[in-house]
Amino acid sequence: MNAPRPDILQTILKRKAEELDERRRHTPLAELRARLDEASPVRPFVGALEASIAAGRAGVIAEIKRASPSQGLIRKHFDPPSIAHGYAVGGASCLSVLTDRDFFQGDDAYLQAARAACGLPVLRKDFVIDPYQVYEARTLGADCVLLIVAALADGMLADCLALSRELGMDALIEVHDAAELARALALPDGLLGINNRNLRTFETRLENTLDLLERIPAARRVVTESGIHSRADVARMRAAGVHAFLVGEAFMRADEPGTQLAALFD
Numbered sequence: 001m002n003a004p005r006p007d008i009l010q011t012i013l014k015r016k017a018e019e020l021d022e023r024r025r026h027t028p029l030a031e032l033r034a035r036l037d038e039a040s041p042v043r044p045f046v047g048a049l050e051a052s053i054a055a056g057r058a059g060v061i062a063e064i065k066r067a068s069p070s071q072g073l074i075r076k077h078f079d080p081p082s083i084a085h086g087y088a089v090g091g092a093s094c095l096s097v098l099t100d101r102d103f104f105q106g107d108d109a110y111l112q113a114a115r116a117a118c119g120l121p122v123l124r125k126d127f128v129i130d131p132y133q134v135y136e137a138r139t140l141g142a143d144c145v146l147l148i149v150a151a152l153a154d155g156m157l158a159d160c161l162a163l164s165r166e167l168g169m170d171a172l173i174e175v176h177d178a179a180e181l182a183r184a185l186a187l188p189d190g191l192l193g194i195n196n197r198n199l200r201t202f203e204t205r206l207e208n209t210l211d212l213l214e215r216i217p218a219a220r221r222v223v224t225e226s227g228i229h230s231r232a233d234v235a236r237m238r239a240a241g242v243h244a245f246l247v248g249e250a251f252m253r254a255d256e257p258g259t260q261l262a263a264l265f266d
C-alpha cells in the first residue's frame with residue numbers, strides 16, 4: 001500500500017507559524033506599525049486590473065517566483081528588477097512576488113526590488129496566517145495581500161481583510177473549492193481568486209475555475225490562478241467571462257518573461 005501523500009499546505013503553514021514567531025521576536029508589532037508612515041504610497045491593484053479589462057485587454061497579474069513545491073527550481077537566472085521591468089513593458093497589469101523563503105526561494109527584498117523597478121502595483125504572495133503579516137506587507141510596499149481561505153479560520157480571514165482595507169491595500173481572496181468559495185462570498189468584499197491548483201495535492205485543472213463560476217454573482221470579478229500556459233487556455237477562460245489571470249510558471253520558464261507575457265495575451 002502507498003504511504004499517504006503529505007499535505008504540503010499544512011507543512012507550509014506549520015513552518016509559517018514558526019517563522020512568524022521569529023519575525024515577531026526580531027521586530028515587535030509596535031515597531032512594525034511605526035514604519036507604516038515611511039511606506040511607499042499604495043498603488044491601486046484592483047484599479048490596475050480593471051483598467052486593463054476596461055481597455056479590452058486581459059487583466060494580468062504576472063508572477064515572479066524562482067521555485068515552488070510542485071516544480072522545484074523554475075528559474076536559474078533570477079533577477080526580479082529586470083523581470084518586473086520586462087513584465088511592465090509586456091503589458092502586465094500588476095505583479096505578484098513570492099516572498100516565502102523556505103518553499104519558494106522567495107525574499108521580501110525581491111518584492112521591494114521588483115516594485116522599485118516599475119510602476120506596477122504588487123501582490124505580496126505569501127501565506128498569511130496573522131494580521132502581523134498584513135502590516136508587514138504594507139511596510140514592504142505591497143499594494144495587495146493574498147488571503148488563502150484554506151489557511152484561515154473565518155474570524156482571522158475577516159480580520160486580515162479588514163486590516164488590509166484599513167491600510168489602503170487590496171486583498172486577493174483565494175479559494176479552490178465550493179466550500180471555500182461560500183466562505184469567501186460571505187465576506188464584505190475582496191478580489192476573488194480561484195486557484196486551479198489544489199495546494200494539498202498539486203493537481204491542476206483549469207476546469208476548476210469554470211466549474212465554480214456558476215456559483216459566483218456575474219458582476220463579481222474573478223481571477224483565475226495557476227496552470228495557464230497557452231493562448232488556448234486564455235481564450236477558453238475569456239470565452240467563459242474570466243478576464244483576470246495570475247500566471248507564473250509559463251513566464252518564469254521563458255528566456256524573456258515579459259515577451260512571453262505579450263505573446264500569451266496580445
Ligand SMILES: O=C(O)c1ccccc1NCC(=O)[C@H](O)[C@H](O)COP(=O)(O)O
Nearest residue numbers: 068069070199225226227228247248249
Ligand atoms: O505552485 C506550487 O507548487 C504551490 C504549492 C503550494 C502552495 C502554493 C503553490 N503555488 C502558488 C500558486 O498558486 C502559483 O504560484 C500561482 O497561482 C501561479 O501558478 P502557475 O502559473 O501555475 O505558476
